[in-house]
Amino acid sequence: MALRPPLLPADPDAPFPPGASALRQPDGLLAIGGDLTPPRLLNAYRHGIFPWYSDGQPILWWCPDPRTVFRTGRVRLSSRFRRELRRSCWSVRADTAFEQVIDACARIPRDGQHGTWITAQMRAAYVELHHRGHAHSVEVFDGQQLVGGIYGVAVGRMFFGESMFSTQSGGSKVALAALARCLHGWDWPLLDAQVENAHLLSLGAELWPRDDFLAQVAVQTQMPEPPNAWTSRFGTWPARLLADPST
Known part of the structure; x- marks a missing residue:
C-alpha cells in the first residue's frame, strides 16, 4: 500500500510535519x-520546505534528501566563460524587473518538462512575497533587454532559489554567479538550489544530507537581515566583474 503524505490544516500558521518525515x-x-x-510560505521556507506542483494538482510541499546547495563563495564558472565575460557589455541589478523574471522562468522551455510549474497561483503568491520584501530577483541586461535572471525567497540570511532563465547563452549563469557574489559579500553562506541537475552540479552545487x-x-x-532594499544594496554593475575568479 502506497504511503500518502498528510494533509495540511486550513490554518496558514499551522506547523508543517518534520522534514525528516x-x-x-x-x-x-x-x-x-x-x-x-x-x-x-515563509513558515515553509524557515523549515527548508518548498511548494512544487502542476496545474490540476493540489499544492504539494517538498523537502528532498539530499538537498542541492551552493556555498556562495564557491560558484564555479569555467575559464572559457570567464574569458567571454571580459568582453561582455551586460549589466546586473536586483529587484528592478521581478515580474519579468518570473514570467520568463515560466515561459522558458526545459528538457523533460511539459508546461510549467509556475502556475498563475504560484506567480501571484511570489509577486505578493516580492511586494512584502521577501522574494527577490537578480536580472541580467544587454542594454535594455533582459537576457537572464533568477528569483527566490530570502529569510534571515538564507536564500532559497526558485528558478532561473536565459534568453542568451550564459544569462542564467551570470545571474546565479552575481547573486552568489553579493550574498557572499553580505555574509550569507548558502544558496538553496532544491533539486540536483547536471547544470547546477557543473556550476559547483553540492549534495547535502x-x-x-x-x-x-x-x-x-x-x-x-541587513536593512535597505535589495536594489540599492545590490547596485548596478558590469557582468565582466565576474570574470575575475577572486571576486
Whole structure:
C-alpha cells in the first residue's frame, strides 16, 4: 500500500510535519494542500520546505534528501566563460524587473518538462512575497533587454532559489554567479538550489544530507537581515566583474 503524505490544516500558521518525515518515493514529498499565503510560505521556507506542483494538482510541499546547495563563495564558472565575460557589455541589478523574471522562468522551455510549474497561483503568491520584501530577483541586461535572471525567497540570511532563465547563452549563469557574489559579500553562506541537475552540479552545487541542510537553515533563517532594499544594496554593475575568479 502506497504511503500518502498528510494533509495540511486550513490554518496558514499551522506547523508543517518534520522534514525528516518526507516520503522516499517520490523523494521529499512532505505534505499536501494548504495555501500559498505569505505566512504559510515563509513558515515553509524557515523549515527548508518548498511548494512544487502542476496545474490540476493540489499544492504539494517538498523537502528532498539530499538537498542541492551552493556555498556562495564557491560558484564555479569555467575559464572559457570567464574569458567571454571580459568582453561582455551586460549589466546586473536586483529587484528592478521581478515580474519579468518570473514570467520568463515560466515561459522558458526545459528538457523533460511539459508546461510549467509556475502556475498563475504560484506567480501571484511570489509577486505578493516580492511586494512584502521577501522574494527577490537578480536580472541580467544587454542594454535594455533582459537576457537572464533568477528569483527566490530570502529569510534571515538564507536564500532559497526558485528558478532561473536565459534568453542568451550564459544569462542564467551570470545571474546565479552575481547573486552568489553579493550574498557572499553580505555574509550569507548558502544558496538553496532544491533539486540536483547536471547544470547546477557543473556550476559547483553540492549534495547535502537533508539533516545537515535543515540544521543550517535553522541557524541562518534566525539571523537578522541587513536593512535597505535589495536594489540599492545590490547596485548596478558590469557582468565582466565576474570574470575575475577572486571576486
